[in-house]
Amino acid sequence: MSEYNFAYLDEQTKRMIRRSILKGLAIPGYQVPFASREMPMPYGWGTGGVQVSAATLTPDDTLKVIDQGADDTTNAISIRKFFQKTAGVNVTEKTAEASLIQTRHRIPEVTLREDQILVYQVPIPEPLRFLEPSEVETRKMHALEEYGLMHVKLYEDISKHGAIATSYAYPVRVEGRYVMDPSPIPKFDNPKMEMAAVQLFGAGREQRIYALPPYTEVISLDFEDYPFEASKADHACDLCGAENSYLDEVIIDDQGGRIFVCSDTDFCTSCQDQTKEEAA
Amino acid sequence: MYVAVKGGEKAIDNAHAWLAEERRGDPSIDVLSVAQIREQLSFAVNRVMAEGSLYDPQLAALAIKQARGDLIEAIFLLRAYRTTLPRFGTSHPIETEKMSCIRRISATFKDAPGGQVLGPTFDYTHRLLDFKLAADGDIEEAELASKPLDEAVPHITNFLNAEGLIQQEPNTDTEPGDLTREPLELPANRALRLQSLARGDEGFVLGMAYSTQRGYARNHAFVGELRIGDVTVEMDIPELGFSIEIGEVEVTECETVNQFQGSKTEPPQFTRGYGLVLGQSERKSISMALVDRALRWKELGEDNLGAPAQDEEFVLYHCDNIQATGFLEHIKLPHYVDFQSELELIRKLRREAQSHLQTQEAAE
Amino acid sequence: MTQPLLDVRGIAKFYGARIGCADVSFDLWPGEVMGIVGESGSGKSTLLNCIAGHLEPDAGEVFFDTRVDGMKDTLLMSEPERRMLSRTDWAFVHQHARDGLRMSVSAGGNVGERLMAVGARHYGDIRARAIDWLGRVEISESRIDDRPTAFSGGMQQRLQIARNLVTGPRLVFMDEPTGGLDVSVQARLLDLLRSLVREMGLSAIIVTHDLAVVRLLADRLMVMKDGHVVEAGLTDQVLDDPQHAYTQLLVSSVLQD
Numbered sequence: 007m008s009e010y011n012f013a014y015l016d017e018q019t020k021r022m023i024r025r026s027i028l029k030g031l032a033i034p035g036y037q038v039p040f041a042s043r044e045m046p047m048p049y050g051w052g053t054g055g056v057q058v059s060a061a062t063l064t065p066d067d068t069l070k071v072i073d074q075g076a077d078d079t080t081n082a083i084s085i086r087k088f089f090q091k092t093a094g095v096n097v098t099e100k101t102a103e104a105s106l107i108q109t110r111h112r113i114p115e116v117t118l119r120e121d122q123i124l125v126y127q128v129p130i131p132e133p134l135r136f137l138e139p140s141e142v143e144t145r146k147m148h149a150l151e152e153y154g155l156m157h158v159k160l161y162e163d164i165s166k167h168g169a170i171a172t173s174y175a176y177p178v179r180v181e182g183r184y185v186m187d188p189s190p191i192p193k194f195d196n197p198k199m200e201m202a203a204v205q206l207f208g209a210g211r212e213q214r215i216y217a218l219p220p221y222t223e224v225i226s227l228d229f230e231d232y233p234f235e236a237s238k239a240d241h242a243c244d245l246c247g248a249e250n251s252y253l254d255e256v257i258i259d260d261q262g263g264r265i266f267v268c269s270d271t272d273f274c275t276s277c278q279d280q281t282k283e284e285a286a
Numbered sequence: 287m288y289v290a291v292k293g294g295e296k297a298i299d300n301a302h303a304w305l306a307e308e309r310r311g312d313p314s315i316d317v318l319s320v321a322q323i324r325e326q327l328s329f330a331v332n333r334v335m336a337e338g339s340l341y342d343p344q345l346a347a348l349a350i351k352q353a354r355g356d357l358i359e360a361i362f363l364l365r366a367y368r369t370t371l372p373r374f375g376t377s378h379p380i381e382t383e384k385m386s387c388i389r390r391i392s393a394t395f396k397d398a399p400g401g402q403v404l405g406p407t408f409d410y411t412h413r414l415l416d417f418k419l420a421a422d423g424d425i426e427e428a429e430l431a432s433k434p435l436d437e438a439v440p441h442i443t444n445f446l447n448a449e450g451l452i453q454q455e456p457n458t459d460t461e462p463g464d465l466t467r468e469p470l471e472l473p474a475n476r477a478l479r480l481q482s483l484a485r486g487d488e489g490f491v492l493g494m495a496y497s498t499q500r501g502y503a504r505n506h507a508f509v510g511e512l513r514i515g516d517v518t519v520e521m522d523i524p525e526l527g528f529s530i531e532i533g534e535v536e537v538t539e540c541e542t543v544n545q546f547q548g549s550k551t552e553p554p555q556f557t558r559g560y561g562l563v564l565g566q567s568e569r570k571s572i573s574m575a576l577v578d579r580a581l582r583w584k585e586l587g588e589d590n591l592g593a594p595a596q597d598e599e600f601v602l603y604h605c606d607n608i609q610a611t612g613f614l615e616h617i618k619l620p621h622y623v624d625f626q627s628e629l630e631l632i633r634k635l636r637r638e639a640q641s642h643l644q645t646q647e648a649a650e
Numbered sequence: 651m652t653q654p655l656l657d658v659r660g661i662a663k664f665y666g667a668r669i670g671c672a673d674v675s676f677d678l679w680p681g682e683v684m685g686i687v688g689e690s691g692s693g694k695s696t697l698l699n700c701i702a703g704h705l706e707p708d709a710g711e712v713f714f715d716t717r718v719d720g721m722k723d724t725l726l727m728s729e730p731e732r733r734m735l736s737r738t739d740w741a742f743v744h745q746h747a748r749d750g751l752r753m754s755v756s757a758g759g760n761v762g763e764r765l766m767a768v769g770a771r772h773y774g775d776i777r778a779r780a781i782d783w784l785g786r787v788e789i790s791e792s793r794i795d796d797r798p799t800a801f802s803g804g805m806q807q808r809l810q811i812a813r814n815l816v817t818g819p820r821l822v823f824m825d826e827p828t829g830g831l832d833v834s835v836q837a838r839l840l841d842l843l844r845s846l847v848r849e850m851g852l853s854a855i856i857v858t859h860d861l862a863v864v865r866l867l868a869d870r871l872m873v874m875k876d877g878h879v880v881e882a883g884l885t886d887q888v889l890d891d892p893q894h895a896y897t898q899l900l901v902s903s904v905l906q907d
Contacts, residue, residue: 010370039469044365049612051619074623078294081619087295111623129616140599142472150730154737154767158752158759161766164773165756165795167635168642173627192627211609213469229773239630255626269623 013060013093019043023061023215027206030217035180036148037131037214045210052085052110054208055127058215059089059108062123062206068096070104075112075252075269082110101272111174113195115251115273118203120220126189128209131216133177133187153185156227164232176234179225186216188224194238194252199224241266246277309354323347332536332565333357337607338364339466339485341535341564358487358607365608368466378529380517382539382562383441387515389566392442394508394543400439405514407568442511443541443558452543452556472599479581479602483574484563486605494595494605495573498580503593505579507559510543514566538563540571544579547586557586577601653715655680655853656821661700661710663693669877670696674710676872676882680820683847683854685868685885687861687900693877694857695825701855702742702823703732714739714821737767741814745826747806750813751798757784757809758794764817783812787842804835808842815846822847822854828863840866861900865889873897 011017026040045053063069069089073082077099085108086097098104101114110127118124134144137155147153156177163171176193180186188199189207199205205218218224228234242249244265251273253266268274310317324331324347334346338361346364353359389405392398404410446452462477465485470478483491498504516536522529540561548554559579561571580595594600604610654677663670671693678684686694699705701712703724713721716739724732736742744750751760761780762770770776781791787808789801798806807827814822827843828836844867847854856867864871864885871888873881873896881894892898 014370016370039471041466041468044362044369044466044608046366048362048615049609050614050616051612053612074620078292079620080294080298083294083298110619111621129613141603142599150733152733152767154763157766157771158755158763161762161773161776162756162759165758165777168638169631169635171631171635173631174624190621190624192623194627211613228771229776230771231774237630237634239626252623253626254622255629269626 010092012065013063013089014045015043015057015060019057020061023057026215027058027061027217030206030215031204031219033184034218034222035178035184035186035216037209037216039213040215042210042213047084047088049211050129051081052108052127053210054212054215055108055110055125055210056085056088056208057210058206058208059106059125060093062125063089063093063095063106065093065095067105068098068103069093070098070101070107070272071109072107072112072114072270072272073110074254075114076271078271099272100276101270111190111192112252112269113191113198115248115268115270116276118201120202122203124201124203124205126191126205126207128187128189128207128212128214130175131187131207131209131212131214133175133185148184151183153179156185160227160229160232164229170228170232170234177227179227180218181223182225185227186224192238192252193226193234194236196224196226196234197236239266243268243274243277246274246281248274248277309352318351320344320347320351323350329566330355330357330360332563332567333488333570334360334364336564336567336570337361337485337487338368339564340364340368343565358611362608362611375521377519377521377532380519380535380537382513382517382537383439385439385513385515385517385537385539387435387439387513389514390439390511391513392509392511394442394510398442398445400436403435439513441541443543446510446543446556450555453547453558455558470602472602474598474602476578476582476585479598480560480562480574480578482602482605483561483577486574487607487610488567488570488573490605490607490610491573491577492569494580494601495576497593498576498595503580503583503591503596504545505557505559505576506545507542507576507579508544509572510541510558512538512540512568512572514538514568536565538565538567538571540568540575542572542575542579547588557582653721654678655682655715656701656855657711657713657721658701659711659713661697661707661712663696663700663705663707669693671700671874671877674872674879676879678821678853678855680853681851682870683852683856683868685864685871686855686857686874687859687864687871688874689859689900691876692874694874696877697874698823698825698855698857702740703736704742737764738817739820741817741819741822743807743810743814743822743824743827745829747798747803747810750810751806753798756795756797757789757801760798760809760813761816764813768817779816780812783816784809786846787812788838802835804831804839807831807839811843811846815850815852818850820853822852824854824856824858826858826860827856828858828860843867861889873900 023040026038029038030036042053043057045056047053071077071082071086073079076082089095090097101107101116105121106123106125107114108125132144134147134156137159138144160170163169174192175187175190176196178186178188178196178199188196199218200223202220204220207216226234239253239255241253243251243253245267248268251268251270254269255264255266257264324343330350331343331346334349334357335341335343338346345367349360349363352363387403389407390400390403392402443452447454465478465481516534518531519533519535520529521532542559544557544559546554546556557579559575561574561578563571563574577595581598581601583590583596590596656678659675661674662672674697686697688694696705700707711723712725714724716722724735758777758780761783762776765776765779781794784791784794789805789808798809801809828839831839840863847867856863858864868885871883871885872879873888873894875896881888881892881897888897889901892901
């Protein structure tokens with residue numbers, strides 16, 4: 007694809023995106039408006055993440071792309087091939103070997119390092135969107151730090167269900183200031199957001215970028231007497247035995263028999279390899 | 287023993303191969319050429335150019351062929367291509383006053399200088415399926431008129447303007463923003479709203495326009511003028527030091543004359559709506575003018591009646607069909623991780639509700 | 651106490667040539683209730699909204715004793731400061747409860763919101779305080795999870811009062827608090843307001859066309875006509891011995907009700 011610039015986007019566009027990223031890193035959790043470009047994949051299918059990755063990639067990078075924690079899901083494959091074609095960068099399935107990881111709906115199980123960047127695909131960047139449909143109003147609420155409505159929602163959940171009824175895209179407070187939507191990761195992944203790597207969030211259709219610099223304080227909203235729980239299914243992985251990784255439930259027969267396997271396929275494979283080595 | 291499903295890449299390759307076959311259809315039937323689409327399905331081409339925001343009938347026709355006739359898919363192809371094109375600059379605003387009209391009508395006057403020219407319209411056809419078309423016969427050439435159309439076709443609104451009956455559009459020299467280069471931020475000025483509507487989905491804008499006619503912020507629209515034809519595109523060339531004509535485009539322009547307004551201090555005047563679309567695209571241009579007028583309620587000092595067509599955020603955020611279909615169709619993507627966490631939560635809540643009930647029953 | 655809680659100076663609001671209100675000045679001391687009466691069109695609601703920060707006046711100052719920073723002109727405050735003030739020290743009871751409540755949030759959530767907005771983070775405590783306040787406005791604990799849409803008009807109004815008073819504001823603005831309610835419901839509400847104001851040592855500014863409301867609740871009174879204050883003084887004095895012709899008219903027409 008020699009007629010396209012490295013990683014598809016032209017340099018002016020990359021510059022614009024990088025400025026937005028820098029602004030986002032300077033104000034952790036704040037949604038920076040940016041002029042999202044029309045990309046060759048549809049809005050809603052990762053264009054925000056792709057634009058952030060495209061602006062961030064250098065020829066020396068090693069790229070990993072996952073969707074639902076797996077490298078082999080169709081959209082992850084599609085995006086990885088896109089960057090192979092337009093950027094020619096090395097690709098990998100091993101989290102530890104990647105310098106840039108683009109992800110949809112999961113944070114890898116392996117602890118990330120300072121030399122890594124995690125790029126999230128975000129559908130709806132506004133945590134207050136379903137409480138207040140107007141964008142004009144929500145921008146004001148963020149500017150004035152008016153988050154009472156967010157806690158009212160949590161209060162209502164508890165009064166109705168006895169527990170906070172949000173299981174993914176669980177809202178967080180960043181450095182005690184901005185309330186942020188972590189993208190639709192399961193709440194199990196929320197504690198991982200306090201990490202050594204840079205985290206970048208791209209919402210293409212909604213035209214917003216936000217970011218978390220390394221070691222940023224990220225606290226999931228809760229009540230003192232109803233504290234946040236990073237819960238998952240009460241099982242171990244049926245393939246590798248891991249107790250502390252997020253699991254997919256797979257139905258294996260007509261009677262509804264099921265097994266649980268690690269959602270993070272690279273993690274599961276490494277665990278299994280490690281067990282085999284130890285056995286040998 | 288469960289083995290994790292692999293082979294996504296192969297699946298995608300196979301899907302694409304099958305898609306290509308389906309696109310071709312029955313191999314014993316002649317291949318559809320891009321030229322045939324361009325020439326004979328021009329309204330499809332026009333829609334794709336208008337909503338793709340790119341004037342190139344050949345490319346639009348190619349996109350339609352590649353998209354197997356799915357026009358929104360074709361618009362997507364054109365928009366994605368547009369993103370990669372280098373920008374040389376901006377042209378002068380086109381002068382629709384100088385359009386060589388193939389069609390020009392007004393509902394507000396029986397006749398006007400320039401005449402009422404029906405043009406190649408479906409308007410008065412009887413909607414009866416014409417089976418002769420199925421036989422692919424040749425047609426007779428249409429008869430030419432004895433003399434050409436008037437060269438001068440002044441805008442009808444100029445006449446109303448001369449009497450002071452219609453609101454003046456303020457003339458500004460401010461450069462309009464570019465929706466494809468800046469994020470849409472509200473409140474949006476009229477230029478950005480018109481841009482958004484020009485490339486908005488025809489069906490959505492039509493529905494919004496229709497709603498105003500049915501009473502959701504009715505603005506009593508008359509079609510002051512509808513004109514379709516070619517206009518020249520002129521651009522300053524810095525190396526030459528003057529401007530030159532770089533080509534011609536066909537556009538449809540609709541000016542509506544709407545509900546008049548007045549106050550104690552100002553006598554009443556008609557208000558206006560405006561629609562401009564690439565190619566011959568009447569339905570879209572008229573719809574656009576009605577929705578434009580509805581969105582102007584604030585600057586015209588009208589009440590917000592809570593009608594959907596008056597809600598700038600609602601209209602502008604949802605009229606882009608590429609954004610809409612992208613997000614709609616993305617729900618086909620795997621969401622099993624989030625679904626899993628919902629499953630866990632609902633199981634937990636049900637367990638707790640059950641045990642709560644059991645404790646209650648035990649207590650009784 | 652050397653300074654008033656609220657010092658209003660020269661408030662004016664014009665709509666073109668028409669006067670909304672003009673040249674209004676008064677001060678209000680802690681624990682005092684000021685009534686503003688007049689017919690519709692007198693400018694009393696305009697005045698209230700100007701002081702409360704809902705409308706921007708064309709002239710005037712509104713000094714409030716912020717405790718921390720002393721007397722500050724609230725009209726010069728930044729928007730965040732003013733919004734914080736209206737969540738803590740100030741409260742506004744609307745004539746229509748719907749304007750002052752979240753109709754799709756439970757009663758408990760409505761009362762708890764101001765607490766949560768200023769940092770309350772213990773569900774049990776928030777709920778307990780909500781129950782306490784619902785009790786004080788005579789709404790049964792069993793209704794805490796019901797939405798206001800399921801409440802009668804009088805109950806909605808009492809809920810609005812609870813929602814406003816839960817953070818212990820020092821100044822309450824009320825715009826026709828009994829408007830649109832049945833006479834018997836009005837009486838109950840007035841009694842409730844009177845005891846709350848006394849118990850909490852609240853200052854209040856109440857706008858009403860109903861002299862019975864000011865008779866019961868207000869220490870002092872301002873009578874407005876065509877945007878101007880025509881008479882002011884202690885409530886009993888003004889109502890029992892009106893000096894201005896318009897006040898005399900108002901007082902005498904009440905007796906005909």
